[in-house]
Amino acid sequence: MHGENALERTNRINVLFDFYGPLLTEKQQTFLKCYYHDDYSLGEIAADFDISRQAVYEHLKRAEQVLESYEEKLGLAARHEKLQAGLDLLETQIGRLPENHREPLLQTAKRLRD
Incomplete structure (x- = not known):
């Protein structure tokens, strides 16, 4: 993978993995971690596991398809992204309030974000 699309793809798979990783098989989890988290090449993974x-490549593609399928059905990552965008907007709006009203609202926004 090269360029901006590769970075976007890596970020997407990592986000989906955070939400749905435990639903994958152990082998799928391992290969995705090696490739996307640890930045191993296909050749390095193949050598470590004594496969071609x-x-x-086929294990990775299948695992990616499974992650995308879970997201299509459950939408947890999309929901999380919308919530984070909403909290960003809320914090911006709070910042425009008079200072004496900001702190309790910022604390509430922080609790929601955590």
């Missing part, structure tokens, strides 16, 4: 690069 093509087999690694």
